[in-house]
Amino acid sequence: MSVLKLEDIHYRYFGAKKYALSGISTTFHTGSINVILGRSGSGKTTLLSLLSGLDTATSGRILYQDTDLATSDRDAYRAQEIGVVFQSYNLLTTASAVENVVLSMRISGRKESKMTGRAYELLGAVGIDRETADRRVLQLSGGEQQRVGIARALSHDPSIVIADEPTGNLDKDTQRAIMEIFTRLAHSDGKCVIIVTHSNSVASYADYTHMMDRGSLIAVRPKTDR
Numbered sequence: 001m002s003v004l005k006l007e008d009i010h011y012r013y014f015g016a017k018k019y020a021l022s023g024i025s026t027t028f029h030t031g032s033i034n035v036i037l038g039r040s041g042s043g044k045t046t047l048l049s050l051l052s053g054l055d056t057a058t059s060g061r062i063l064y065q066d067t068d069l070a071t072s073d074r075d076a077y078r079a080q081e082i083g084v085v086f087q088s089y090n091l092l093t094t095a096s097a098v099e100n101v102v103l104s105m106r107i108s109g110r111k112e113s114k115m116t117g118r119a120y121e122l123l124g125a126v127g128i129d130r131e132t133a134d135r136r137v138l139q140l141s142g143g144e145q146q147r148v149g150i151a152r153a154l155s156h157d158p159s160i161v162i163a164d165e166p167t168g169n170l171d172k173d174t175q176r177a178i179m180e181i182f183t184r185l186a187h188s189d190g191k192c193v194i195i196v197t198h199s200n201s202v203a204s205y206a207d208y209t210h211m212m213d214r215g216s217l218i219a220v221r222p223k224t225d226r
């Protein structure tokens with residue numbers, strides 16, 4: 001099922017002469033891993049910021065389940081439908097892992113009494129046990145921090161998970177473990193996972209590889225074609 005549909009998206013940064021994105025049309029489906037590949041400056045991060053509702057296209061439409069993002073409540077879209085995972089984790093390092101997840105839930109307006117239990121559950125599902133969850137983020141490894149980052153992104157049960165180089169700082173084995181989590185989120189939990197990367201091994205997990213070049217989407221390859 002289509003979750004995000006892009007129709008002839010153009011985007012130009014304020015004051016810029018050139019378009020950062022030009023003529024992008026594609027569809028992202030529920031239950032799939034989508035990897036966006038392309039050289040530096042090809043427009044990957046710009047595309048993610050439009051998909052996550054941080055900005056609107058200069059022209060063209062992005063439809064979330066048939067609703068045009070430009071005319072809908074993008075704050076609500078971001079708070080409810082989008083979970084973001086960062087390369088640098090972006091966690092509060094002096095707080096514990098579970099506190100990081102609870103804080104995110106509080107921001108999205110969850111019920112106070114259920115939050116801590118749910119946070120431990122989410123952390124458990126990405127391989128963070130209770131003892132680790134109670135430790136300060138500063139005392140966790142990079143791979144553990146990224147698991148916390150994923151649990152935090154899932155705290156409001158979004159339908160779309162967006163990740164910018166989520167394994168960029170991690171070794172091969174840890175990278176594989178993180179990609180297995182993303183795979184489960186897509187294939188078992190039905191989420192639409194969209195990952196920007198330069199890594200070919202991350203790309204090998206893609207159900208759809210979206211190739212960008214100088215602001216254009218030059219190919220979308222389903223897994224069976226590779």
Ligand SMILES: Nc1ncnc2c1ncn2[C@@H]1O[C@H](COP(=O)(O)OP(=O)(O)OP(=O)(O)O)[C@@H](O)[C@H]1O
Nearest residue numbers: 013014016020038039040041042043044045046047
């Ligand atoms: N704030 C900005 N103002 C003007 N131009 C920008 C701005 N941010 C990015 N650009 C330009 O938009 C184009 C696309 O940039 P973008 O960051 O989306 O590329 P990218 O594919 O994510 O690159 P990288 O792999 O290096 O992160 C580039 O030409 C870049 O110089």
